[in-house]
Amino acid sequence: MFDVEKIRDDFPILKTNLIYLDSAATSQKPVQVIDAVDEFYKKHNSNVARGLYKLAEEATLQYEEVREKTRNFINANDTKEIIFTKNTTEGANVIMRGWGEKFLNKGDKIVTTILEHHSNFVPWQQLAKRVGAKFEVIDIDDTGLLDETDLEKKIRGAKFVAVSAASNVLGTLPNIQKICKLSHENGAICAVDGAQYTPSMKMNVKKLDCDFLSFSGHKMLAPFGAGVLYGKQELLEGMDPLLYGSEMIRSVSIEKSEWAELPYKFEAGTPTVDAIVGFGAAIDYLNKIGLEKIRTHEESLIAYMLKRFQEIKGLKIIGPRDVKKRGSLVAFTLEGVHPHDISAMLAEDNICIRSGHHCAMPLHTRLGIPASTRASIYLYNKKEEIDQLVESLQRVKQIFG
Numbered sequence: 001m002f003d004v005e006k007i008r009d010d011f012p013i014l015k016t017n018l019i020y021l022d023s024a025a026t027s028q029k030p031v032q033v034i035d036a037v038d039e040f041y042k043k044h045n046s047n048v049a050r051g052l053y054k055l056a057e058e059a060t061l062q063y064e065e066v067r068e069k070t071r072n073f074i075n076a077n078d079t080k081e082i083i084f085t086k087n088t089t090e091g092a093n094v095i096m097r098g099w100g101e102k103f104l105n106k107g108d109k110i111v112t113t114i115l116e117h118h119s120n121f122v123p124w125q126q127l128a129k130r131v132g133a134k135f136e137v138i139d140i141d142d143t144g145l146l147d148e149t150d151l152e153k154k155i156r157g158a159k160f161v162a163v164s165a166a167s168n169v170l171g172t173l174p175n176i177q178k179i180c181k182l183s184h185e186n187g188a189i190c191a192v193d194g195a196q197y198t199p200s201m202k203m204n205v206k207k208l209d210c211d212f213l214s215f216s217g218h219k220m221l222a223p224f225g226a227g228v229l230y231g232k233q234e235l236l237e238g239m240d241p242l243l244y245g246s247e248m249i250r251s252v253s254i255e256k257s258e259w260a261e262l263p264y265k266f267e268a269g270t271p272t273v274d275a276i277v278g279f280g281a282a283i284d285y286l287n288k289i290g291l292e293k294i295r296t297h298e299e300s301l302i303a304y305m306l307k308r309f310q311e312i313k314g315l316k317i318i319g320p321r322d323v324k325k326r327g328s329l330v331a332f333t334l335e336g337v338h339p340h341d342i343s344a345m346l347a348e349d350n351i352c353i354r355s356g357h358h359c360a361m362p363l364h365t366r367l368g369i370p371a372s373t374r375a376s377i378y379l380y381n382k383k384e385e386i387d388q389l390v391e392s393l394q395r396v397k398q399i400f401g
């Protein structure tokens with residue numbers, strides 16, 4: 001059984017009268033994660049992969065255990081394919097510099113979509129500029145889904161395709177399995193941005209057959225600073241690292257340096273060990289509840305939100321209406337009210353909600369709006385909070401006429 005009140009008990013920050021509807025920006029953290037970090041510092045604090053004393057071995061063991069948990073969480077073949085980064089953005093940059101700049105050439109085609117967060121847009125746009133490649137962007141249809149005809153047309157002849165598994169504005173869930181397949185049929189590499197997907201939907205990289213997957217721990221209960229880049233081993237082997245120095249080295253002489261084996265080749269400098277330990281606790285927490293149950297809970301809340309939003313005059317929902325085709329958020333505009341005024345007024349009612357372009361300026365330009373307001377949920381949200389959101393939005397509407 002999914003007991004939301006029991007779950008909420010695990011989140012100290014929710015014991016106040018806060019209504020947190022901004023989990024797409026970052027999730028709140030359960031006490032199990034906070035305690036894991038606390039315990040690490042109290043009992044095991046040491047740098048990893050360096051010292052030979054007991055404490056250092058414990059810290060290294062804990063760090064590597066999380067790598068195995070992560071491998072299992074996304075069903076990768078080997079822990080060599082799991083690179084710890086700070087966040088999704090860093091993962092995209094590792095791909096851009098390490099694979100893109102090495103293997104793409106002038107005239108090649110790079111494809112992404114208009115749905116993307118800047119983190120899955122700007123690296124590819126810049127990559128195209130650096131190597132002289134063409135940069136093409138798949139459009140959406142009127143419902144906010146990717147335009148299938150445009151998708152097939154643009155992927156034809158592409159060398160690299162980047163797509164997010166869940167949009168952070170429209171919520172859209174593109175058919176990433178199909179996109180990976182189509183990319184491969186065209187000889188392209190397919191990189192998936194899982195930032196909004198992995199927190200509550202099962203990511204199976206083997207089944208999906210994506211070449212890269214990047215995601216952020218902080219959006220799925222973990223501390224800031226724990227991110228993951230998955231890459232197929234043969235691709236990672238051939239890539240150059242983004243960062244150089246420290247433990248990513250096998251040997252160094254005045255003439256040359258050689259890199260450590262995977263995944264260490266990509267982990268230069270002291271990693272965010274505390275955050276990774278917390279990330280391990282976050283994976284345990286999610287596994288214990290079960291992603292399927294979390295997703296079912298979210299679907300019912302999103303369906304409820306979509307229904308209740310229809311009661312608000314002048315509120316326009318952006319993105320797909322079918323709850324099966326969207327993730328854990330709903331973005332909207334309210335006629336006659338600037339999105340920033342909405343979130344400022346909701347803040348007076350202790351409702352945390354985000355307004356702006358959500359790091360997706362090309363998408364907002366495409367939609368013909370400068371900004372939108374976004375309510376995003378996670379496993380700890382409940383129906384009553386949506387009722388309060390609707391009540392506050394009605395108040396905003398009354399005040400602004």
Ligand SMILES: Cc1ncc(COP(=O)(O)O)c(C=O)c1O
Binds near residue numbers: 195
């Ligand atoms: C779809 C998507 N991709 C990438 C990112 C960037 O994540 P991070 O800031 O953790 O690198 C976000 C953040 O909101 C996102 O929603």
